[in-house]
Amino acid sequence: xxxxxxxxxxxxxxxxxxxxxxxxxxxxxxxxxxxxxxxxxxxxxxxxxxxxxxxxxxxxxxxxxxxxxxxxxxxxxxxxxxxxxxxxxxxxxxxxxxxxxxxxxxxxxxxxxxxxxxxxxxxxxxxxxxxxxxxxxxxxxxxxxxxxxxxxxxxxxxxxxxxxxxxxxxxxxxxxxxxxxxxxxxxxxxxxxxxxxxxxxxxxxxxxxxxxxxxxxxxxxxxxxxxxxxxxxxxxxxxxxxxxxxxxxxxxxxxxxxxxxxxxxxxxxxxxxxxxxxxxxxxxxxxxxxxxxxxxxxxxxxxxxxxxxxxxxxxxxxxxxxxxxxxxxxxxxxxxxxxxxxxxxxxxxxxxxxxxxxxxx
Amino acid sequence: xxxxxxxxxxxxxxxxxxxxxxxxxxxxxxxxxxxxxxxxxxxxxxxxxxxxxxxxxxxxxxxxxxxxxxxxxxxxxxxxxxxxxxxxxxxxxxxxxxxxxxxxxxxxxxxxxxxxxxxxxxxxxxxxxxxxxxxxxxxxxxxxxxxxxxxxxxxxxxxxxxxxxxxxxxxxxxxxxxxxxxxxxxxxxxxxxxxxxxxxxxxxxxxxxxxxxxxxxxxxxxxxxxxxxxxxxxxxxxxxxxxxxxxxxxxxxxxxxxxxxxxxxxxxxxxxxxxxxxxxxxxxxxxxxxxxxxxxxxxxxxxxxxxxxxxxxxxxxxxxxxxxxxxxxxxx
Numbered sequence: 126x127x128x129x130x131x132x133x134x135x136x137x138x139x140x141x142x143x144x145x146x147x148x149x150x151x152x153x154x155x156x157x158x159x160x161x162x163x164x165x166x167x168x169x170x171x172x173x174x175x176x177x178x179x180x181x182x183x184x185x186x187x188x189x190x191x192x193x194x195x196x197x198x199x200x201x202x203x204x205x206x207x208x209x210x211x212x213x214x215x216x217x218x219x220x221x222x223x224x225x226x227x228x229x230x231x232x233x234x235x236x237x238x239x240x241x242x243x244x245x246x247x248x249x250x251x252x253x254x255x256x257x258x259x260x261x262x263x264x265x266x267x268x269x270x271x272x273x274x275x276x277x278x279x280x281x282x283x284x285x286x287x288x289x290x291x292x293x294x295x296x297x298x299x300x301x302x303x304x305x306x307x308x309x310x311x312x313x314x315x316x317x318x319x320x321x322x323x324x325x326x327x328x329x330x331x332x333x334x335x336x337x338x339x340x341x342x343x344x345x346x347x348x349x350x351x352x353x354x355x356x357x358x359x360x361x362x363x364x365x366x367x368x369x370x371x372x373x374x375x376x377x378x379x380x381x382x383x384x385x386x387x388x389x390x391x392x393x394x395x396x397x398x399x400x401x402x403x404x405x406x407x408x409x410x411x412x413x414x415x416x417x418x419x420x421x422x423x424x425x426x427x428x429x430x431x432x433x434x435x436x437x438x439x440x441x442x443x444x445x446x447x448x449x450x451x452x453x454x455x456x457x458x459x460x461x462x463x464x465x466x467x468x469x470x471x472x473x474x475x476x477x478x479x480x481x482x483x484x485x486x
Numbered sequence: 487x488x489x490x491x492x493x494x495x496x497x498x499x500x501x502x503x504x505x506x507x508x509x510x511x512x513x514x515x516x517x518x519x520x521x522x523x524x525x526x527x528x529x530x531x532x533x534x535x536x537x538x539x540x541x542x543x544x545x546x547x548x549x550x551x552x553x554x555x556x557x558x559x560x561x562x563x564x565x566x567x568x569x570x571x572x573x574x575x576x577x578x579x580x581x582x583x584x585x586x587x588x589x590x591x592x593x594x595x596x597x598x599x600x601x602x603x604x605x606x607x608x609x610x611x612x613x614x615x616x617x618x619x620x621x622x623x624x625x626x627x628x629x630x631x632x633x634x635x636x637x638x639x640x641x642x643x644x645x646x647x648x649x650x651x652x653x654x655x656x657x658x659x660x661x662x663x664x665x666x667x668x669x670x671x672x673x674x675x676x677x678x679x680x681x682x683x684x685x686x687x688x689x690x691x692x693x694x695x696x697x698x699x700x701x702x703x704x705x706x707x708x709x710x711x712x713x714x715x716x717x718x719x720x721x722x723x724x725x726x727x728x729x730x731x732x733x734x735x736x737x738x739x740x741x742x743x744x745x746x747x748x749x750x751x752x753x754x755x756x757x758x759x760x761x762x763x764x765x766x767x768x769x770x771x772x773x774x775x776x777x778x779x780x781x782x783x784x785x786x787x788x789x790x791x792x793x794x795x796x797x798x799x800x801x802x803x804x805x806x807x808x809x810x811x812x813x814x815x816x817x818x
Contacts, residue, residue, distance in 0.1 A: 189722050222724025229722075234715040239737050239812050248733070249723045284813045300723065 136206070137164035138340050139188070139225075139308060144200035146183050146192065146364075153413040157183040159364040160200075162443055163357075167307070170334060170341040172351030172372070174387065175361035178409045181344045184361070185312050188342075189227050204308070223253050225308035226301045228330075231317040232293035236285035242269075242296045243281025249303040268299040273329060291322035295329070302333060309334065310342045315350065327354060348384075349391050352376060360384045363410045363420035366439060370446035380446070380453035382427045406476060419451070427452045427462040428472035494805070498798045505794040506787060510572045513783035520555070520564050527551045575787070585784035587777075594788045597773060602792070604673075605769035608692065608761070609754055611685050613747070615693030616700055620743070623697065624704030625731055631709050643698035651757050655691040655764040662687060673767045688765040692757050696750055700743045707739035714738075740811055748804035752797045 146158035158180040165171045173181045186192050188202060190213035202209040204225065212220050229235040237245055246268055247261035256264065262281060269277035272295040285293055294314065301309060311330060315323040331354050334341045343355060351358050351372065358376075359369040360383060368381035379385055389403040407424040419425070422432040429452055437449045452462035466478045532552040559565045562585075563574050578585065584594035627636045646654070663671040669687050674680040711717065712735055720730045759771035770789055777785035809815045 186718075191718050191721055216726070218724075218726070220724065221722060226724070227719075227722040229715050229719055231715060235719045237716040237720070237734050237738070238814060240734075248725070252723075252725055252729070286814050297719070300719070303723075 135166060137203075138167045138205060139165040139342075140201070140203040141184075141188070142201040142203075144184065144187060144202065145198070146180070146187055147197045148193075148195060149197070150413070155412045156415060157364055157412060158187065161361070161364075161366050162439075163359055163366065163369065164443055165308070165340050165342065165357075167340055168334075168338050169356040170331075170343055170354060172343045172345060172355035172358045173361055174345055174348050174351055174358060176346055176409050178363075178412065179361040180364035181346075181361050182312055183364075185227065185310050185342065185344050188310060189221060189225070191227075219253050222249055222306070223304040224306060225310065226304070226306045227310040227312060228294075228297050228301050228314045230313040232290050232297050233317065235297055236293055238285055241282050241284055242288070246281075246296070246300045246303055249300065253304050264303070265299070268303055269296070271302070271333070272296075272299045273325075274299070290318045291326065294318055294322075294326055298326075298330065298333070302337070305337065306339065308340045308342070310344070312344045313346065314343075316346070323350075330354075347391070348376075348387050360387065363415065364412060365420070365436075365449065366447075367421065367450070368448040369439075370448075374446050378446075378455065380448040380455060380459075381421075381450045382425045382452075382454050382459075383421045384448075385454045386424075419449075422472075423474045423476065425474070426466060426472060426476065426478050427454065427459055428466070428474045428476065429462050430473040433473060494802050498795075498802070501798050502791065502794055506576070506791050507572060509787050509790045510575065511568060513781070513786060514568050514571070520558065520562075527555050532556070584788045587785050588782045589777075589780060589785075594784050597785060598770070598788060598792065601768060601770045601773050604767050605755075605758055605762070605771060607681065608685055608688055608758055608767060608769060609751070611682070611689035612692035612696070612754060612758075613751070615689050616696035617743075617747075619694065619697035620700035620704060621736075624701045624708060624743075625736065627701065627705045628708035628712065629727070629731060631705070636705070639701070643701050646695050646698035649695070651691055651695060652760050652764060654694065655688070655761055658687050658691055659764070671765075673765060684765075685767075688761045688767060691761050691764070692754055696754070699746065699750075703742040703746060704739060707742055708735055711735045711739045737811055741808070744804055744807055744811065748801040751800045752793070755793050755796070 141164075142162045144158055144161040145156075148155040148157060161180070161184055163171060173184065175181045183192070187196075187198055188209065190209070192198065198210065204212075236242065243262050243265045246265035247256070247258070250256040250261040250264055251258065265281050266277045269280055274280055274292060274295050280288070280292075280296075285296070288296065294317075298314075309330075314330065315326050318326065327350060330341065330343075333339070343351060345351060348358075353372075355372050357369065358372050359366045360375070360381065361367065362383050368375065368379060368384045370379075375384065376388070379388070383405075386403070386405045390405055392400075392402055405424055410420045410423070417435055418433040419428070419435075419437050422428040425432070427450075431451055437451050439447045439449045441447045450459075452458045466472045469478075471477050532555060563571045566574070575585065582595060584598070586593050587597060623639060627639045630636050649657075659671055662668045670680075670684045671687075672684065674684040708731075714735075717730060717735055720734045721727075725733075755771070758769065759775055761767070762769045762771040763775070770792070774786060774789045776782070777789070
């Protein structure tokens, strides 16, 4: 199904350039997304990783045209050569939901409580593909079967409240897959379900993506979720992509101290018993009137005085390993920054650094 | 479901008992029913008259009056204690006998049969007007929340809510009937079409203020529902906005409106007293005003019972409607 011929001249399926999203509020303008750019190729998975407030969900909602009317958006979003924001403005039919679609975080709330799950799946088929009611319901049963729902024929006539969280998320996935989309945006698809179900759902999504040649944007706060499932990873912080690379490079040769800190905060199976996790000190930054400095500097053990003198730019070209850091980890500049901070006992932003704390890169 | 129905039925009986017993007692203790039937004759000291000499012709008139009084006592069981009278009245009702009006001896059942259809038509039309106006109004206001239309409609709805219905009735009558002559100004019953047409203004008078309050409730609930994830999901499925509005958002947003719909039906019957008066509709509302003023208690009681019955039945229907609206209610 995947058009492999395109590999000769790779054109990204989805291309985002310099995306900015601002929300005017009473307290001031929230700069939710500040100049995000990335490419996603046919059949690939891009993981967007970040803490809450990093702008990853807003980015996803912008792609799907789901932002509230008050949001001010600038930048380019191109899907298969078409300007997505223009398509949305023209209210083009049969684009969202057919070409690209989305799975939300909480299956408890993302299904309509007053409609049978079969109807909710069939609805898309009827509207976009003009199926009759009975055809659409038959296809809904097949889709539920595809997503591994036990007894699909019985489930179509059940209401969401009769299903568990994991099963509901399968319904949501079936709903998203109904019209064979080429791009699936999964916004924290497993955060709200039981840990035991998470892996099943993630593997299911990955399998479906491979079988159908779909592209996927996997949004998560958990680098562990991205590991082994994403081709590329973009790490977001304070509305910016701070590091992006293919998954292997990002996990094993990261440059941004934030990526390093995120990885270090994940428990590992080979950690010694009673090993203390390394949490990232401090809190995510304010997005209203951010100071003109590296947003991670106040929490970064590498921070130097030049980090406070302006927002560092992402290095390099889109598609390469890019990072926005003046003293990248794993480089000589990074080593030097770390040892001078250790010697001083604190970073340039005032974060205390103890001799033993983390650090060897 | 069966248990639900039985519970409701028990409730209906309990409400009817309470309402009629209180009404019956009130009518009997707050005034002398005998006086209401026979007037000043009730004051006659009949025992003294009976005891008087049979030859005394000056007492003949009084004697026949006393016979009338005794007859009235017997007819209306006024010689029995109130609880017994209540039971007798209830018993009669089961046989379809609602008693007769004190005023003109017309059977109460007949009065109701005559006047009820007018009032029912008025109430049903008023609710049609109120929902027919409120649902599109609320939907548009929620869709364009805090924009010009919504702000304007907030002002309009508070305006409608604060006009007393007699004033609204007079304004509508003046504008739509006298000035622009679209609707007739008086009640017509020559044909069904004429009847319905002449009821439009009274129904609007009753229904528009309700529409305003329904609109406020629907707008608020819809705005909340529109922020739900499943609405975002529907948008991500690429469904057009109005389809999302009517197929996904409207139904879960109707709870407050439906609740108030049930409750307001009672208040509406009250409102119909005034409206029937303004538009000259010979309905139950006008009848009960006259009956109360004249202490015509069989009529008052029958109407009170009718209203209570309607109220309980409508709220029963509303409860059934909840379970249609939300399948989660059915599970309980």
